[in-house]
Amino acid sequence: ILNVEQSPQSLHVQEGDSTNFTCSFPSSNFYALHWYRWETAKSPEALFVMTLNGDEKKKGRISATLNTKEGYSYLYIKGSQPEDSATYLCAFHFGNEKLTFGTGTRLTIIP
């Protein structure tokens, strides 16, 4: 079983501040890296799918970068809002059809 590690496990951020967190994954046999946003009592929703080293994707105030050679991805949230409170999951796809998920970073925005 491959290890996908996310840090920190949880994070409290003041509204308006920016924040970021990390996903680490095995650098060999890389195929794709997924980010999902998971709100309480809902199901995970896709944010980004990244495939190329150096890739950078953006959706509104949320962006992500990818370094496949060293095996990490960062998710950034600029100007946090209360609606950003959720668990953020990354998932590693390493060449077959399986996605291996990390345990997530639980983000709480303090008004």
Place this chain on the structure above:
Amino acid sequence: EAQVTQNPRYLITVTGKKLTVTCSQNMNHEYMSWYRQDPGLGLRQIYYSMNVEVTDKGDVPEGYKVSRKEKRNFPLILESPSPNQTSLYFCASREAGGAYEQYFGPGTRLTVT
């Protein structure tokens, strides 16, 4: 509306009583998957299917069965449920290949007493 549906959403059952959780998607996706989510362990894959009649074990397949007779449906079967299968279950689908986002169903909360 593109969606993945699961039924039932909530189920309380007793040890040993066979049950099936249905999953259906309307996006013509080749790939479907079942996950369970337990506190502190994240989403763990139970089984996946790359197309009709093609299924394979994920990381935690023990105690589960699946079938893929039609492209849109991927039921999860617990032949003899046990309390350690109490969990939150998600079905998901996507197009084949890793560069496509995965769509999740609403989840099924299962309690086995």
